[in-house]
Amino acid sequence: MSAAPKKLALALGVLVLATNCATNSNTSTQTQQPQKVTEVSNAETVKTVNVDGSSTVYPITQAIAKEFQTNSQNKSNQAQVKVNFSGTSGGFEKFCTGQTDISNASRPILKAEMDKCNKNNVRFIELPVAFDALTIAVHPQNNWAQDITIAELKKIWEPAAQNKITRWNQVRATWPDRPLKLYGAGDKSGTFDYFTEAVVGKPGDSRTDYTASEDDEVLVDGISKDPNALGYFGFAYFEENQNKLKALAVNNGQGAVSPSRQTVEKNTYQPFSRPLFIYVNAQSAQNKPAVKHFVDFYIENAPKIVSSIGYVPLTEEGYHLAKVHFNRGKVGTVFEGEAQINLTLGELLRKQAKF
CATH class of the missing domain: 3.40.190.10 (Periplasmic binding protein-like II)
Known part of the structure; x- marks a missing residue:
């Protein structure tokens, strides 16, 4: 030196x-x-x-x-x-x-x-x-789901759902009888820790029968090619790929709110706004x-x-x-x-x- x-x-x-x-x-x-x-x-x-x-x-x-x-x-x-x-x-x-x-x-x-x-x-x-506004995303051809509740997300992702909640109509009766294919963060990801705590109530508490990756691009690619998919990742990855993804509004009991800069700034996109x-x-x-x-x-x-x-x-x-x-x-x-x-x-x- x-x-x-x-x-x-x-x-x-x-x-x-x-x-x-x-x-x-x-x-x-x-x-x-x-x-x-x-x-x-x-x-x-x-x-x-x-x-x-x-x-x-x-x-x-x-x-x-x-x-x-x-x-x-x-x-x-x-x-x-x-x-x-x-x-x-x-x-x-x-x-x-x-x-x-x-x-x-x-x-x-x-x-x-x-x-x-x-x-x-x-x-x-x-x-x-x-x-960030942690985003719940589906394929653009999904014309039945526009929003999702925290309770429904828990029903999908809790450990008890493993190999049991496998079709869309099991989550909400008005949704079609179609396979539910899940994509989410790997267990080395902070997004995984945050999502599981916010949805299930305990960090790391999640079903494991889903496509998992620490690379959000892998999740984006999987969801964009699968009309039956649902997954979660950071908002920037949705912004960059919104031509091939659809974001679901999230209802925490106070009405459905879509992820955006404005809803984060107004503190209305909860519980998925995070530093x-x-x-x-x-x-x-x-x-x-x-x-x-x-x-x-x-x-x-x-x-x-x-x-x-x-x-x-x-x-x-x-x-x-x-x-x-x-x-x-x-x-x-x-x-x-x-x-x-x-x-x-x-x-x-x-x-x-x-x-």
Whole structure:
């Protein structure tokens, strides 16, 4: 490493350590401990930002990474961003063993994952970046279903439905006697965790006789080719493929509401409105200038990129707080190791403000 990056890395380390010591740790559920600023000898490693995790957040991070790579300031630094996806849970498995710098997540980090991070001395900075409207999709030729209730979704997806609820008319008597083919998130996906908790009542509680994948494109492809299909995934994948999919309005007991930016902002698309995150390895942010530059760029450009992808951006204050927390090296989470259903944009902002 050249002298300049070494000095920058050390300066960043001192800055983050100093601000961590001055921060009240009572609001964080992760123990704040001093970081060891380690020497990184491989110049290529220092200039590479490794990202993995949620396929729902992947389109946002990938789009920002592409823009970052072409950014004139970054060209002088020659930083490279590698973005992959293995699902939120799969991403945290890598992140909490120090294999990645950033983990995309479609749910907050869980207690067991926090314990694993602590065990491996991985401190993280939690940054909300957008809101999603988890979407229930069917084939466009489906002319019988326009909406679906949470109770009906539970009837379809609960473990007791396995090999039993296999036809549309078993879900609603007015629907036709046709095969019901299911497509959904794999069990390494944060979408799987969120959906099962919101619908069945317990994270991970689901029938298993369905086409499962952590790759939302696989789910989109399957549903778009199957007139008897029903599945779920992030709203951006529906937006990109709405010419070959149909979204069902969701009725939680207060009337059927379709997924859209407007219904998320109005807090009416519940329980499927949810925040999306990136988690940053605090030590990487100290030791690797490329990580610091990329996350700064991410927060700055998230509003326009999030909108262009099809998700709902946070408020201006929300991104400001994310920037403040990142630059202060604020480690931990405001979610106490649990996913939270029915969270609104306003509630997320209040949690961030108290962090």
